[in-house]
Amino acid sequence: MTRLTSLLSAGHEGLPAAGQERDRLFASDLNLDQIVNAVAGDRDERELITALLYQRVRDIGTLEYRHEVFRDLEDDGLLEAVHRFAGQMRQVRAHLGQLTRMQSGHQRQGWFLDAAAIYCDAVRCLAEDLAAASIASRALVAFGDYLAAYAASADFAGLASDTARLKGDLAQIMYQVRIKGPRVEVSRYDGEPDYSAEIQKTFERFQQGAVKDYRVQYRGWPGMNHVGAQILDLVARLFPAEFSALDDYCRLHAEFMDPAIRQFDREIQFYLAYLDYIRPLRSAGLSFCYPELSGDSKEIFATDAFDLALAAKLAGSGKALVTNEFRLSDPERVIVVSGPNQGGKTTFARMFGQLHHLAGTGCPVPGSNARLFMCDQVFTHFEREEDIADLTGKLEDDLLRIQQALLAATPASIVIMNEIFTSTTLRDARFLGEKVLAKVIELDLLCVYVTFIDELSSLGPTVVSMASTIIPEDPAERTYKIVRKPADGLAYALAIAEKHGVTYSQLRGRLSS
C-alpha cells in the first residue's frame, strides 16, 4: 500500500531542488528572511519548509495544486485535526529515535509500546476527522481515501487493541525499594506515607513566596544503568503476567508505522507552518487571499495588502496595522513612492516585493484580493544605515550593485529600490535616480522606487506617483496610507516631535490608550 502522490505537486514540478542556494539579499531587504525563519521555526521539517518558501515556482498548475490544499485547511476543524496528528507523529519519531540507545530490554520494550500507542491514536483520530471533513483538494482526497482503508484494516485494529490493554496493565504497577548500604530490597508498595510532605508541612509557616527548586534533575533515559535494570528485572518478577505480555507484543508488532503516512506527515508541515504563522493575523482581522497569477500581463493589483513581517511583529503589540493597495494598468510599470518620513513608504515597498515572492510559493498572500505577476527574479536595493563611514566608497558600491541588478534583470523581473542616494547631494540623487528609472522603463520592469525626490514621480506614463499621506488638520498624525497622488515636498515644522510621537495629538492618543 504505497502512495506516490505528493501534497506539494501533482507532478515533480516545484519540489525543492538541491543546490538552489541563490543570492538571498532580496529576502533580507524585504524581511522575507524573518518570515521564513518564523514560519519554519524549529520544526523537524524546517529545511523542507525553508526550501519551499524561498523557491518561487513559475508553474500555475503547481501553484493551484497547493492553493487547493490551503483552501481545504481553511476549515478550522480539519486544520486542528491535522495539527493534532502532526504533533503526535513528532512524538512517535522522537520515541523511536531513542530505541537504539537503550540497553535494558524491559525499558526498550516500554518505550516502543508507548510510541505505538501514540501512533494508533494519531491514525485513528486523523482517519475519523478526514472522513468527517469536506475535502476538495486532489491531494487530500487521495490521502483521505488511503487512510480510511488503512485504519479499517484488521492489522491496524489488532495493533490498537493490544497496545491499549498492555499500557493500562503496566501503569498500575507500584513497588518500593529499601536501600541500606550496598543492599537493595524490592517489594510491592504497601502504603507508607510521604516523608517530604511532612517536612514541608512543618516549615510551612515560613513560606515566603516562590523559592528555588533544589531538586536535582535526573535523566532516567535513554538507557538505564545495570542497577536500575536489575531492579526492573525484580519488578518484572514481582509482576510476571504483565511483563511476559509485553514480550509477545514487541515481537508481533515490530514494524508498525506505514510509509505513506510518514510522507504525509512530512509534507503537510509546509502547510501547517504557514497557516500557523498567519493565524493570529487573520484573527486580528487581516485578510489573506489566493492571487490570480499571470506570467505575461503586468496589469497587477492588490487590495487590503500589508507587510507580512511587520504584521507578525505588531500582532502581539495590539497596535493596528494599516493596509494598502496598488493597481497598475498598461502602460504603468513603475510606482514612485514619496512623502514624509515614517509614513510607511518602506513598508509599502516591502509589501509589494513580499506579495510577488509569496505568490510564487503557492501560499495565500496578504490582501483581500490580488492579481500578481509570476516574476523570475526580485532585485532589491535598500539603503543601509550602518555603513555611513565612507560615503564615496558607499556610493560607488551602490552604483555597482544597481548596475549588476539591471544587467541581470529580464523583462520578467521585479525591481524594488528604497531611499537610495540619500547620502549624496540632491543634484546627484536626482541625476542618478533619473538614470536608474530610465533603464527600468527601457527594460519594461515592474518596479517600486521609494524616494524623497519629487521630480522622479513624473517621468512619463509608465510612472505612477504614490505618497504617504497626512491628515491636513493634524500634520503630525501618520496614516501609513500610501495613495496615488502627486508628490509634494512639504516640510513639517514638528516633524521631529512627530517622529517621537510627542505632538499634542499623538500624546493625547498615547495617554488615552
Place this chain on the structure above:
Amino acid sequence: MKAHLLYADADFDLTAELAPHSDDLIRDLELDTMLAAMAAGDSFLLDISRRVLLTSLTDLSTVRYRQEILADCIAEPDIIRQMYGIAVGALKDRRGVWGFWASASPASILSGAINQLEVLIVRLRELRQIADDRGGKFRAPGLTAFFGSLQRELDDEYFSTLSRHLRQLRFRNGELLSGELGADNSAINYVLRAGGSRRSWKERVGIEPRSSYSFSIPPRDEAGSQALQDMTSRALNLVANAAAQSADHVSSYFTMLRAELGFYVSCLNLRDRLMAGGQPVTFPVPTPWTRWELTCEDLRDTSLALHIDGVAGNDVDAGGKSLIIITGANSGGKSTFLRSVGLAQLMMQCGMFVTARSLRASVCQQLFTHFIREEDAAMVSGRLDEELSRMSTIAERISPHCVVLFNESFAATNEREGSEIGRQVVRALLESGVRVFFVTHQFDFADSFHRQHRDSTLFLRAPRQPDGRRTFRLTVAEPLPTSYGEDIYHRIGGWLGETSALW
C-alpha cells in the same frame, strides 16, 4: 509567618524591577546624596532605601501605616536597631556554616540544609525573646501585629517539633522509597516513605507467595555502587529539596525582616543627619489624588540640605493647580525648588518624613522627571532628538494622576519651535489628567499659558535682588520677557573665564 512592616498584608518585593524611569529620578533629583545619608556606609541599606523610595505608594492607608511604624521607631530606636542586628546576624551565621547549593547531590544538600536550619533556629529563639521582653512598648499596628505573630507562631511546642525532625532527617536506618513504571518502564515518581515495612510472618514461613526480592552490590562494582548512590540521591531528592527550601524559607524570613527593618533604620540614620544640621523634619499629610494639593512651609531640597548649610526653603500654596510654571533668574533656585518638590513627593509616598516645617500634598500615581542634560550636547543624535525621545519614553509609561517635573525642557532648538513643542506636550498632559511642574526660560512658552489666565495654573518666579544676588526664594509672579543669563555670564568671567559650580 511574615514581618509585614512595609505593607499590612504583603511582603515588600525585593526583586521587583524598579520603574524604568527610576534612573532618571535618581539622576535628576540627586537622590544619591540622600540615599548615602540613609545608608550610612551600609550597602545593603543603600539598596533597600533606594528600592522603597522608588516604589511609591499610592494608597494613603499604607503611607500612614508606615508613618506610624516610623514614629514608633523614632521613639524606640535602640530596640529597632537591635532587631535589625539579629536579622543581620542570622544571615551571617547561615553563611558561616557548611551550606548547600543547587546541583550538589541531594544527600549533601540535605546535610547542608540541616546545618543551616540549626543555626537559624537559634536566632528565631532570640527574636521570640525580644517579643516577650520589649514588645509591649510599641503602639503602631504594624509593630504590634509583628510581635504578636512572633509569640504565636514560635511557641515552645513548635521549637520541639523542629528539633525532632532535624534528628530524623539523618536517616540512620536507610531510605525507603516507592516507585512506578514510566512510559519506558524505567522508574518514575520516586517518593521517600516515612516508615519501614517488614515481610509478614505468613510470607516468611512460606504460606504466602514471596513479595520481596533483594540483591547486593558487590564491593568491587564501582559503577554499581555509584548507581546505587544515585538511587539513594533520587530517593532523598524531594526531602532534601523540602529541607533546603525550608532553610531558604527561614532565611528569607530573616532577609525580609532585615530589608523591612533596614528601611526604618535608614530613615533613623537620615533623620539623625538632618536633625544634626538643624533642618526642619516633619511627617507630611498625604491627600488623595482627586484634587491636586501642595501646600508647604519651608520646603527644602533634602539632598542639598545634607551638604550645604543655610539652604533656603520655600513656602508655596499650589492647591488646585495642575500646572506650575517656574521662571526667573538663572541660578535663582528654580531647579532646587523642582528637586525639593520631587524629593518630598517620593519621601511622602514611601511613608517617610519630609524636610520642611509642614507639607500637605496629594499623592500621585507616578513621578517623572524630564531635565535638560548638559552633557548631551555632544551626542550625535542631537539634543532635541534625545530630549524628545526621553519624552516619548515618559509618554509610554505615564497615566492620569501622574506628576512630571520639567527642567528647561525642549530648549535645544530655537525658542519658537521649542515653545511650540512644549505647549503641545504640556497641553496634552494637562488634558490627560497629569500635573506638570515646568522650569523654563522660554518666555514665549510661559507667556502663552499666562495669557490664558487659567485658575489651574500657578506662576512662580525666582527673583533677583537689586545687587544681582539671588535670594533663592520663589514668589508668585508672572513670567518676564527676559532671563538673567547676562549676570551669570559676567560672574563666571565671560567667555574667557573658568566655569565654576553655581551654588
